Amino acid sequence: MVDVKKATILAVDDTTTNIEVVKGILSQDYLIQAALSGKMALKIIEKRQPDLILLDVMMPEMDGYQVCQQLKSQDSTKDIPIIFLTAKVQEDDETKGLALGAVDYITKPISPAILKERVKNHLLLKASRDLMERQNEILEERVIERTNQLAELQDVAMVAMGALAESRDPETGNHIRRTQHYVRVLAQALAKIPKYQQQLTPEVITAMYKSAPLHDIGKVGIADSILLKPGKLTEEEFEIMKKHAAYGRDAIVAAEKSIEVADNFLTFAKEIAYSHHEKWDGTGYPEGLTAEDIPLSARLMAIADVYDALISSRVYKPAFSHEKAVSIISKGRGSHFDPNMVDCFLTITGEFNAIALRFLDQD
Structure with a gap:
């Protein structure tokens, strides 16, 4: 009493x-x-x-x-x-x-x-x-604290799983951190266009940000002889390399089956892993999807991934300057990339450059 x-x-x-x-x-x-x-x-x-x-x-x-x-x-x-x-x-x-x-x-x-x-x-x-x-x-404080803890664990798990895939290719360094930040700032810019306001809510953008590190999780299924090859891949090797998109999707589908409630970040992770190599004009892979048949999350990831690949050094190429990377993406407007996204990208290239410098690879 x-x-x-x-x-x-x-x-x-x-x-x-x-x-x-x-x-x-x-x-x-x-x-x-x-x-x-x-x-x-x-x-x-x-x-x-x-x-x-x-x-x-x-x-x-x-x-x-x-x-x-x-x-x-x-x-x-x-x-x-x-x-x-x-x-x-x-x-x-x-x-x-x-x-x-x-x-x-x-x-x-x-x-x-x-x-x-x-x-x-x-x-x-x-x-x-x-x-x-x-x-x-x-109770509310504990729920909020626990929710924050789970969100942090989720973020750590996503980055760790992405890093696991990226560890197969040691040259990628901070690639997964840079690309997830690119995805977020590009989505935020796109959300200012009336057409995308309902699709790109703050919650959706956060879920995409969290799922972006899994875009190349399927690389764990590719043999080192192909994944780490210093020169250009043969046609046969490239066909094998392209399978990483399906491997990534299938791994996330398996993860979805282990939980009872659907989660946005897994849905976006699946879309991004499978479709971020599709191209606006239908010349991409694995499905050859065109235009808005390509999931919105994957179209965002496509620009983020290509920009970062361009500014990063590889054994088969030097790092391009920020300006050259912007020029290449601009030229891909309407062919490789969603035109609306390229237009938004061109208004925030400074933010992309700032992210690249913030998460600069260390020699």
Whole structure:
């Protein structure tokens, strides 16, 4: 049971005799404060809130109803229980008091037994409500904390799985970190176009950002002799290399089957892994999809992936400058890349360059 002993009670009455009566009944169990007017009561409450207020109705200048109304109108004091103590015995008077937010209405002369029990019961109710609210706050805090932890673990898992694939090709370095940031800033720019506003909500963009590290997860299924070949691949080798898109999709499909609830980031991860090598004009792989038949997430990833490949050094080519990479992507507008995305990309090339410098590969 909640302990309400030594709770603070404010007795408000313009007659000192009535204050003394209340003290005589309750002071053994509670700390009693006193106010001889409504204005004095408000000043006391402003400095230190009591746990319960015993409030006379008929007082000069500011009556009990006015005091109650003012306290209930303020968020900081609206939850303090108020019990009216009054000689007014009409039903309308009691109804008015309860309508203003008082929890009880006790008529004078005061019965000590009734006052004790009602004060005790209302303090218990308040203590129980406070405890429940605090427990709810703690629960909400724990849910938020746990949700944040799970989100962080999810992010770490995605990056780790992406890094596992990238580790097969040591030259890629910070590629997965750069590309996921490219995807986010490009999606945010595209979201400003009315056509894409409903598709690219902040939640969707976050899910795409989280799923981007898995774009080349299928590389784990490609033999080192092909994946790490320093020169140009033969046609046969390139056909094998192209299978990494399907390998990645199939790995994510298998992961989806292990959870009961569909998750956006896995859906986008599957789209990105399988379709980010498709081209706007249909000359890409693995399906030869064209235009908007290519998933939006994969079209975003295509620009991010190609830009980063262009500015990165490989055993078979030097790193291109940012300016040359921008020029190449611009020339691919409407053939390799979604025209709208290229237009957006050209407005934020500075952000791409900043990301590249932030996650620069170290020799």
